[in-house]
Amino acid sequence: MAPIMAAFAAGTALGPAIGGLLVESIGVRETFYVVGASYFALGCINSAVLSETQRPEYLFLGTGRQPHMVQVGGTLLQSFSEAVGQWAPLWSDSRVRNILVLNGLYWTGLAGSQMTVLPLLLTDPSGLAL
Secondary structure, eight states: HHHHHHHHHHHHHHHHHHHHHHHHHHHHHHHHHHHHHHHHHHHHHHHHHHOOSOOOOOEEOOSSSSOOEEEOOOOOEEEEEEEHHHHHHHHSSSHHHHHHHHHHHHIIIIIIHHHHHHHHHHOOSSSOOO
16 A cells, blocks of 8 residues: 555656656647556556456346346446446436536546646646636
8 A cells, every 4th residue: 555655645746847847848738648648558558467356246236026136347348338327327316416516526626637727727828827
C-alpha cells in the first residue's frame, strides 16, 4: 500500500511541473496527446504483464423462484455490459438519476479536475480566463 500512496503523492507533486515543461516544449494540445498515449501504453503494458489471480465468483441476481446466476469476471466487454444492465433501471428513476449526477459531479471535482481545468482557465488559452 505504501508504494502506491508514494506514487500517487509523487504524481500529484511532480505532475504539474512535468506538464508545464511539456507545454513549454511542445504545446498544450500535444501535451494532452502525450498524456493520453502514455495512459494507453501503460494500460497495454499492464494487460500484457499482469495476470489475473482472482478466481471467478458468481452472483445470484433476481428474486423469487428463479434467480439467475452470473459469473463475475470474464472479459472487459462482458463486465461493462453487465454493469450497464444493472445501472439502467436506476437511471430511469428521476430521483435516483439526480443523486447519481450530483454524486458524479462531486467525485469528478474531487478527483483532480481542479488541477487540470483551473490552470487552463487561468492561463487563458481559449479566452475563458476569469
